[in-house]
Amino acid sequence: MNRLDTLVHAPVDLSGYRLGAPQQAGALTMVPIHGPERPGIVPPRSGLKLNRVVGYGSVELHNGAPAGVAIVPLHIGYIQEGAQNHALCSAALMGAGQTRLFDDACCVQAAQGGYLEARDQWFFVLPLELRARALELRGKPGYSKLWQDISAVNARYRLPARGHLEQLLTRKRAVLTQFRSRLELLPGQLGALFFVDGRFAGLEIAPDPRYFAEMWMPLVCFAYGVAAWHAEPERTAAEPFEVDSLAALRAELTRARERRADEVLSWMPAPAQVRLTEEERYLDLRLHTVTGDGLTGQLVVEHDRPVYASLFAA
Incomplete structure (x- = not known):
């Protein structure tokens, strides 16, 4: 396994994080990350709840866990019946039992139509194509501030040019959930590198495997799956191995996997200068926004060690 800190030049200590064998599904390649766990962080699905939508652009979340800090994932969004669907522009830190109002959320549904039925309620992460823009809009008022960008993405995918993200998330859900x-989410996996069509797309690290498991579907299917679906290549038949024994076949498979791993890791971008801007803190946890040449996102660190990371190509 390769060390993550030899591939990613980050302003935090990435020692101890290891990379597994690449997996590919169409245009989407995922490299599993294993590493040190930080216990006590409340996972997003089982511990964090959407309390209510307080008018357009205002979302109230509740950390219902009796103990533990909740890290609100970057660009998490909620689909619910009876209120317009919203996504947050920033990650956040919430103490046990805390209820917090986010008044800079983006409405991702430009009109009242298109609500899902109660049985279909779930949360998502904004698609890669919208994430850099949404991060720029953190702290800025205006519930409709992402509609124009959503319309442009829809038009690019030959959907009606409207500010309705559910055109992608629900109408294409059957295709996207194939990712x-x-x-395969591996036992103990707490992060991943994502590549779309041979280019770096994102780095995701969670506090522990349980947290990452709850983020798996929103990340794979929506944050990175939308771009991968759009870039889906034509299927071609694999070249057969020319071997005359089972031992030779195993050796060829091992060499092929090694070549593939080297190829995927060569897709990592060149080191770039990045800047950290502290957004908020809770006890020893610090939430930072990362900006740099072709890279942006957010980190939560504790004593210079990453606890959570969502960094992506800008």
Whole structure:
């Protein structure tokens, strides 16, 4: 396994994080990350709840866990019946039992139509094509501030040019959720590198495997799956191995996997200068926004060690 800190030049200590064998589903390649766990962080699905939508652009979340800090994932969004669907522009830190109002959320549904039924309620992460823009809009008022960008993405995918993200998330859900079944979440995995069509797309690190498991579907299917679906290549038949024994076949498979791993890791971008801007803190946890040449996102660190990371190509 390769060390993550030899590939990613980050302003935090990435020692101890290791990379597994690449997996590919169409245009989407995922490299599993294993590493040190930080216990006590409340996971997003089982511990964090959407309390209510307080008018357009204002979302109230509740950390219902009796103990533990909740890290609100970057660009998490909620689909619910009876209120317009929203996504947050920033990650956040919330103490146990805390209820917090986010008044800079983006409405991702430009009109009242298109609500899902109660049985279909779930949360998502904004698609890669919208993430850099959404991060720029953190702290800025205006519930409709992402509609123009959503319309442009829809038009690019030959959908009606409207500010309705559910045109992608629901109408294409059957296609997008195939990435979840075609890629394998490994035991103990707490992060991943994502590549789309041979280019770096994102780095995701969670506090522990349980947290990452709850983020798996929103990340694979929506944050990175939308771009991968759009870039889906034509299927071609693999060249057969010319071997005359089972031992020779195993040796060829090992060499092929090694070549593939080297190829995927060569897609990592060149080191870039990045800047950290502290957004908020809770006890020893610090939430930072990362900006740099072709890279942006957010980190949560504790004593210079990463606890959570969502960094992506800008």
